[in-house]
Amino acid sequence: MDKVIDLGKYIEQGINALESNFSFLWSAIDEGISWTVDTMNDGLLATPFWIIILLVAAFAYYLNAGTKSFTRAGFKKGVGIAGFIIFGFLLIYLMGYWKETIQTTTLVLVATLIALLLGIPIGIWTARSKWADTLIRPLLDFMQTMPAFVYLIPAIFFFSVGNTPGVIATIIFSLPPAVRLTKLGIQNVPGEVIEAGYAFGATEKQILYKIQLPLAMPSILAGVNQVILLSLSMVVIASMVGARGLGSIVYRGIQQNNVALGFESGLGIVILAIILDRITQSIGRKNK
């Protein structure tokens, strides 16, 4: 059958129009993201690797042991994760992927940060306005179900190859859980607690900051965790448009049919994922 509706063409025309009419915006975004990623990268790579490893391990240890850091009980709680971080990062370092791991971490952190900066306010908005929810929900479904590769095409179109289109595609893919879990957290605040707030004369703003957000925090932090993990799962795809890091090595492994390369870099991603996951989960637990 012939093509009757050429939807793709209209979309393409729309994208074209956006690209040419708002080029100042795209270049500003590109510059902003590139600068942030590069600065973080340079800073982290200039720091000796063992300082980073020890700092991350100490941070994770403190998150788990808390005020009991210097007691036997605290040691028991924190030693596992701290040990894993030291072991995992050392392995990565000794395999020779330290630089790529830092690049990936930077990419993930920047993407996560932007996704949260957008996602949490949108989540708050959808929780408080039915109208916003009806508007945003199908958009989120679209973002999550559309194959991630598809985002790459317009991303290159707007930002050419490099880190920026990778970050943008990652943000689009990882944003929905931040919105959804923020909304869920706020909506699950018991009605009576909100009512108590109003009964004592709280304004809408006070209700949000003193009741809804603090009570939704565990759910929001679960969202943060999800965003980070989804971002990590995008690193290989992002490398196809020129994003640097472990993902590009996996990609190279695929292209060269190199099992050793693929396994090592894949393992690096897994280690990084476990560490980031455990750290964010500890933050969530501490907040409860």
Place this chain on the structure above:
Amino acid sequence: MAETNRKVKIAVKDLTLIFGKNKAQALDMLNKGHSKTEILEKTKCTIGVNKANFEVYEGEIFVVMGLSGSGKSTLIRCLNRLRKPTDGQVWLNGQDITKETNNELLETRRTEMSMVFQNFGLLPHRSIIENAAFGLEIRGEDKESRLAKAQKALETVGLQGYENQYPSELSGGMQQRVGLARALANDPEVLLMDEAFSALDPLIKSDMQDELLAIQEKVQKTIVFITHDLDEAIKLGDRIVIMKDGVIEQIGNAEEIMTHPASEYVEAFVEKVDRKTIITAESLMFKKPIVVQYEKDGPEVALRKMRSASLDVLPVVDKHKKFLGFVWLNDLIELTKNKTQKIDEAIKTEVHSVQKEFTVEDMLPLISGMRSPLAVVDEKDGRLEGIVSQTSIIIEATKYDKTEIKDLQEQAKELFKWTK
């Protein structure tokens, strides 16, 4: 009580609240006298509160009683406008709350009215003292002064020492004390309590009721208390409103509602009441019992009085009618054998005396393990006002049927002949 002289704190006039979209039409139908079901059919609106009228006096505990769906919770939420009434007025301190602007309303909620919730409504991420200080924080008091006030409020409800714990670490009863402290910390004129003790188990509930009465003695707030439990209403309420289907069925004090139920609905309620908590010593006691005069009567006279009344125990009073104790038949016989002139040795002074307001529930524990009846005495000068026999307390505690109790009381009277 001269209620007409008391100052009105809250006046509710024709308060109506309708749920649904087509409120105007529903209100119009309601005003024309259509029934609830007609209105529901025509407009799909339900009537939450139907033209409620009442006044709450300053310093009283005003209880609104009704089953779930009776509109009592909706009614209390109209008082601080957590729900906006469809029609009618709520006057507090000469101000109609239904007409207040948003800022005025915030001010009213922050300074004049505080609310206590059924499931406490505490903030789980804040410590006890921060929870108690919540209302003060909302109205912008600085940290030092709000923590000091919260501390005082926590002491009032008996929670000192728990300041830095978290709500989840406390039992239900203690959590509700925090809820109460949070309301008291604001030092409002009016306390709204929505089923405040309904989520607590019965023993704790009873404790909290006592606690509330004790606190009320100190703080003298105007309290509007919502409950579905008539026993609770009777225990706490200076006056009680009974609601059904959004309509106020009766307003009165516990005695009036018990004795003159205004409708079958109220009557059905009253029948289920645990009478132990309402029947007092005053209504059970034999007034003007035969007594032994301590200064005048010797053992022989006392014995004679006993025989003529066919009793084996009598109360002893002095010439000011002050209750001294009981004398028993066998002890008196001992004394006459020894030819003693005074009855001092025979008087049993280790007995319980109660006041007129004591309920059967209060008196039950006093008679266990004792043979003697209870003396009802005046709180101030200890004058003997009557005697309550053990039998009548037990009858009251076990029987609920009015006529049966009356019969048994008659029998008891016959048997003991306390009265002359």
